[in-house]
Amino acid sequence: MPTVAVEGYDVEVEIQPGEPILGALCRRGYTYKFGCRRGGCGVCKVLLVSGQVAYPKAVAETVLPESDRHDGVCLSCRAVPVTDVVIRLDAEDQLRRIGIFLLDSGIKSAPGLPAKGTKVE
Amino acid sequence: MSVMRLGYVHARVTDIDDALSHYCHTLGMQKVAEEPGKVFLKAWDEYDHHSVVLEEGGVGLVKLGYKVERPEDIETYEKRAQAFGAITERMSKGENLAISDGLRIVLPSDHVVELYHEAEQTGTATGTLNPDAWPRDLVGVGVPRIDHALICCEDMETSERFFKEVLDFRPAERLVTDQSDDGELIGSWLFCTNTPHDIALIKGPNGKLHHFAFQLGDWSEILKAGDLFAMDDVSVDIGPTRHGITRGQTIYFFDPSGNRNEVFAGGYQTFPDFPTITWTNEQLAKGIFYISRELNDRFTAVVT
Numbered sequence: 001m002p003t004v005a006v007e008g009y010d011v012e013v014e015i016q017p018g019e020p021i022l023g024a025l026c027r028r029g030y031t032y033k034f035g036c037r038r039g040g041c042g043v044c045k046v047l048l049v050s051g052q053v054a055y056p057k058a059v060a061e062t063v064l065p066e067s068d069r070h071d072g073v074c075l076s077c078r079a080v081p082v083t084d085v086v087i088r089l090d091a092e093d094q095l096r097r098i099g100i101f102l103l104d105s106g107i108k109s110a111p112g113l114p115a116k117g118t119k120v121e
Numbered sequence: 122m123s124v125m126r127l128g129y130v131h132a133r134v135t136d137i138d139d140a141l142s143h144y145c146h147t148l149g150m151q152k153v154a155e156e157p158g159k160v161f162l163k164a165w166d167e168y169d170h171h172s173v174v175l176e177e178g179g180v181g182l183v184k185l186g187y188k189v190e191r192p193e194d195i196e197t198y199e200k201r202a203q204a205f206g207a208i209t210e211r212m213s214k215g216e217n218l219a220i221s222d223g224l225r226i227v228l229p230s231d232h233v234v235e236l237y238h239e240a241e242q243t244g245t246a247t248g249t250l251n252p253d254a255w256p257r258d259l260v261g262v263g264v265p266r267i268d269h270a271l272i273c274c275e276d277m278e279t280s281e282r283f284f285k286e287v288l289d290f291r292p293a294e295r296l297v298t299d300q301s302d303d304g305e306l307i308g309s310w311l312f313c314t315n316t317p318h319d320i321a322l323i324k325g326p327n328g329k330l331h332h333f334a335f336q337l338g339d340w341s342e343i344l345k346a347g348d349l350f351a352m353d354d355v356s357v358d359i360g361p362t363r364h365g366i367t368r369g370q371t372i373y374f375f376d377p378s379g380n381r382n383e384v385f386a387g388g389y390q391t392f393p394d395f396p397t398i399t400w401t402n403e404q405l406a407k408g409i410f411y412i413s414r415e416l417n418d419r420f421t422a423v424v425t
Contacts, residue, residue, distance in 0.1 A: 040379015
């Protein structure tokens, strides 16, 4: 099963079949900036640092233009990892932990987050 | 002469089958016709042929249709819109399925509004002879009718003035930065019927859709809609809650393409002599989400 890791954080989450990046991280109790969750607004765009994703659902060109894909930007509510992926959140965003009861199983690495301000560049 | 009501919302969706599942199976609209890449839907208590058109490819708004009372109104509104400086063109009968000839207007905010005087009347689900209160075979939420749309405008003053001066809409509520003469207009909720709003305008990128809404009967129907959204994995923005502005009860949610929808109940009645209510910016959060009095990022960030 592919995994998603978030650059600068000690977080790695296994992807369930067909599951997009945002869905997997939220399922494990993490959150970051997102909007409609349905591919319409582009608020949850992240940088794909490594790995490959697929878009099983159609995505509007106005939301994720070809230039974005070329620059490695992915729409995380719709992007389904097909290999292990590492993403980088928007510079003004940060990964937060909101569901501490969801973090204790199924994760390869320790579910810890660095303290605020220690984010790796 | 008058604009009678919002007649149709024509929106883009990324996947027509997913959209049909949402609008028909979850919301309970009926598919009444289709063209290649396009479906026409109606709600059970609407007389005219359709109220929602979904077109495959992209997201956001294609256009809004407002029905006017008489054929000759078209020419009057055409003259006024042109005098205002808006781009207009005549549209022919049949350009829109089951819709008469009319006038297409590009708003100062780049949205397209179509005025038409006639639509093929196919009747409600309960009919007009000794009708029952509601149809027995409602599906899902069973929305009875479309209610309003909220669109984004960069130049709020001009956009509001267009609806007031050209189309005779009246502002029920206005949101301003402050009450001084320099106060800037941030939002305007305008009516042509006797509801709190038939169109609403909010400061934001031209051409964008914030949401379109379906009317429900009361608070318990709003809650039931929320239950159905849970059952059908609908992405919910916020609610059930109440708006300070319009006093309506609400859930904001997203269709499978990310277009925001609303189910809306309550709100007061308006009349031509309705005095405009003012909200100031420091009370914005209470105006939008009355109970929590907190805005979320999504309210302003998510438009399609």
